[in-house]
Amino acid sequence: MATPPRVRFAPSPTGYLHIGGARTALFNWLEARRDHGRFVLRIEDTDRERSTVESVQAILDGLRWLGLDWDEGPEVGGPYAPYFQTDRLATYRAAADRLVAEKKAYLCYCTKEELEERRKVFERQKRPYKYEGTCRNRTEPVPGRTAVVRFRMPDSDETVTFEDRVIGKISKQSSDLDDFVMLRADGIPLYNFGAVVDDHGMEITLVIRGQEHINSTFPQLLVYRALGWKTPDFAHLPLILGPDREKLSKRRHPEADVMLHRKNGILPEALLNFIVRLGWSHGNEEIISREQMVQWFGFDHVGSTSGVWNPEKLLWLNQHYLKTLPEADVAQRLLPFLAQRGVDAAGDPRLPRVVVALRERSKTLVEMAELARPFFVRPEMDPKAVAKHLDDTGRVMLRKAREALSPVTPWAASGIDPVLKALSESEGVGMGKVAQPIRVAVTGSTVSPPIGETLELLGKDETLERIDAALR
RNA sequence: GUCCCCGUCGUCUAGAGGCCCAGGACGCUGGCCUUUCAAGCCGGUAACACGGGUUCGAAUCCCGUCGGGGACACCA
Numbered sequence: 263m264a265t266p267p268r269v270r271f272a273p274s275p276t277g278y279l280h281i282g283g284a285r286t287a288l289f290n291w292l293e294a295r296r297d298h299g300r301f302v303l304r305i306e307d308t309d310r311e312r313s314t315v316e317s318v319q320a321i322l323d324g325l326r327w328l329g330l331d332w333d334e335g336p337e338v339g340g341p342y343a344p345y346f347q348t349d350r351l352a353t354y355r356a357a358a359d360r361l362v363a364e365k366k367a368y369l370c371y372c373t374k375e376e377l378e379e380r381r382k383v384f385e386r387q388k389r390p391y392k393y394e395g396t397c398r399n400r401t402e403p404v405p406g407r408t409a410v411v412r413f414r415m416p417d418s419d420e421t422v423t424f425e426d427r428v429i430g431k432i433s434k435q436s437s438d439l440d441d442f443v444m445l446r447a448d449g450i451p452l453y454n455f456g457a458v459v460d461d462h463g464m465e466i467t468l469v470i471r472g473q474e475h476i477n478s479t480f481p482q483l484l485v486y487r488a489l490g491w492k493t494p495d496f497a498h499l500p501l502i503l504g505p506d507r508e509k510l511s512k513r514r515h516p517e518a519d520v521m522l523h524r525k526n527g528i529l530p531e532a533l534l535n536f537i538v539r540l541g542w543s544h545g546n547e548e549i550i551s552r553e554q555m556v557q558w559f560g561f562d563h564v565g566s567t568s569g570v571w572n573p574e575k576l577l578w579l580n581q582h583y584l585k586t587l588p589e590a591d592v593a594q595r596l597l598p599f600l601a602q603r604g605v606d607a608a609g610d611p612r613l614p615r616v617v618v619a620l621r622e623r624s625k626t627l628v629e630m631a632e633l634a635r636p637f638f639v640r641p642e643m644d645p646k647a648v649a650k651h652l653d654d655t656g657r658v659m660l661r662k663a664r665e666a667l668s669p670v671t672p673w674a675a676s677g678i679d680p681v682l683k684a685l686s687e688s689e690g691v692g693m694g695k696v697a698q699p700i701r702v703a704v705t706g707s708t709v710s711p712p713i714g715e716t717l718e719l720l721g722k723d724e725t726l727e728r729i730d731a732a733l734r
Numbered sequence: 735g736u737c738c739c740c741g742u743c744g745u746c747u748a749g750a751g752g753c754c755c756a757g758g759a760c761g762c763u764g765g766c767c768u769u770u771c772a773a774g775c776c777g778g779u780a781a782c783a784c785g786g787g788u789u790c791g792a793a794u795c796c797c798g799u800c801g802g803g804g805a806c807a808c809c810a
Contacts, residue, residue, distance in 0.1 A: 272810085273810085276809080308810080309809055309810070311809085312809075312810095370808095372808095374807095374808065378807095381807085385735095387735095388735045388736090389735075389736075390735070391736095391806070391807090410808055426739095429739070429740090432738075432739075433738095435737085438736080438737055438738090438806095440806095442807090442808095443807085445808090447808080450808090452809080452810085453809070453810045457810085473739065473740090473803090473804065473805095474804055474805065474810090475804095475810085476739065476804075476805075477737075477804080477805040478805080478810085480738090498739085500739090500740080503802095503803075505745095507802070507803075509803075509804070539746060540746070541746090543746085543747055543748070545748065546748060546758040546759075547759095548746090548747095548758075548760085549759095562750095565740095566740060567740055567747095568739095568740070568802085568803060569745085569746060570744095570745060570746075571745090572745050572746060572760065572761085574745085574760055575745075575759075575761080576760095577760090578761090579760090585773080620772095622772055622774085623772040623773070633771095651770095679769095682769080686769080693768090693769035694769050694770070695769085696769070697769040697770070700769095701769085707770095708770055708771075709771040709772080710770070711770095711771090711772090712768095712769075713770080
């Protein structure tokens, strides 16, 4: 507690920001914000085959959309720069050289083909693969080959243990580990080495990551020890599972894409709220603002059981935020969704009122935009709605309604509703018989806010014109 | 297969030995409200994986079984 924590989110830029990554980033961010610490963003771009600059951008965009700002990292710099691993190769080389000199690591000349061959043999024998140490005691280079650097596991078996902030004590036998590759021949580090060198170099005090990394913690711990470095604390977060109960992955779960949710009209507030409750809780609280998260967050209430993605709850939260955020704010965010549907409502004074009228009937901005469209442009008519409500009797009622409506002034729900009510009474029919034909005539569908409100928002001229058009 | 982690309603979870014949939320569902669709309000449904211990007492501690997931690369 004495020194503020330094935490980091270290994604590899091999695709868009996914939900699991976003949640890891969020927990790191919360930990840093709560405790006046620093949130570092480091890009682990050491997989040159798959890393792309587009992915880096996609990840930064995703984090920004969620409002997870980083104190150090790409585009903002910081005292431990650079923050891209491929810009830090000299550091890894130096650490690796030292380990080799101290015989805690060694040069390995085995080829990938040879290793692949051995791996197959192990597989056939149904034994877990482990590097066999072919080069462990080699003293001379193999001509014509370049060497990778391997970590030398302890000769005698021992128990490697650490105290996880979420799970508690976790241990493993070192004999279950093998001499893993730390550095490729071209000097680019592999995860278990690069992460350690950087976490130490960047003075990270707490490593927060997903449970899929528990097993890689053990070799990393041995690297810290070999280098004589103090180890950070670890907190392994429970996994997020897809509906099939398997780890949420880009390959099989489209909902793993953070930006897909944005496209689907989900608000970042809702996504964050949903994600934070997957694995963390604060009593019975369900609706949790960003400020409250920062205030309440702590690892004592992070659970250790995996959570399943639950789209209905996300939608429920989304509607909650749609209903409670200031309407001007929601209106602003709705604009691009309207634009996609050919509606330019920017600056239209009715927009915030339309938002208020629609937010309790929309779960997403997409739904809201669709319901909002008829208020700004002539709608296409839903044939089923027309057939049902604008049949002969419907049209007769619509004509009468039009006559009753035309003298109404001023044009407001408070004046419109009594007129329609009176009509339904004089005709001896329910309000539905009166309102539905009008609703279909002006919005093209059977669903809209209360009829008086709908007509008021639409305006008198537009209302009467649409009724006339429907009557034609 | 080996190793690691996990196991409370369908789902997210509260629960840190008696407050629990288990609470909240989403979903589903009955009702109310109602001019549509919603929203809202009231009610219902549904869980401590199983078996042994420890204890006066266990969802909570220990062991085992079963189940689920994760990791086993010159990916991260």
